[in-house]
Amino acid sequence: MVLANWLEEIEATEVEHFVSYNCRKIYGTNIMSEHSFGSAVDIASINGISLRTEWTKNSANGEYLRQAGKAACNHFANALTPDYDAAHHDHFHLDNGFQRICPLSTLQRVKRAALKFAAGN
Ligand SMILES: [Zn+2]
Numbered sequence: 001m002v003l004a005n006w007l008e009e010i011e012a013t014e015v016e017h018f019v020s021y022n023c024r025k026i027y028g029t030n031i032m033s034e035h036s037f038g039s040a041v042d043i044a045s046i047n048g049i050s051l052r053t054e055w056t057k058n059s060a061n062g063e064y065l066r067q068a069g070k071a072a073c074n075h076f077a078n079a080l081t082p083d084y085d086a087a088h089h090d091h092f093h094l095d096n097g098f099q100r101i102c103p104l105s106t107l108q109r110v111k112r113a114a115l116k117f118a119a120g121n
Pocket of ligand 1: 035040041042092093094
């Protein structure tokens with residue numbers, strides 16, 4: 001499972017999350033959020049480190065969270081951090097919906113090209 005893989009990569013032993021099933025539209029748009037489909041998760045703290053209070057701090061905890069946010073793009077198509085907008089000031093929003101905000105890694109690009117080739121197009 002992608003969430004478990006990410007948690008393993010960032011060596012998370014404990015996370016606090018907001019409700020992951022919640023029918024709503026993406027802030028400021030008419031598009032249904034991935035939360036409507038139960039396929040998104042919001043992470044508020046990792047290993048007891050709160051995104052709300054630590055994200056911008058020039059500290060080991062702040063750095064850990066920023067690295068965790070970057071690492072999330074290795075596992076999710078969309079990893080919105082507090083840098084994204086005010087609505088996300090206190091959490092990571094993670095999903096694998098149809099839109100993509102995270103850049104594809106080289107490995108992901110190679111995998112996609114191989115799948116396309118195997119499918120004959
Ligand atoms: Zn969210």
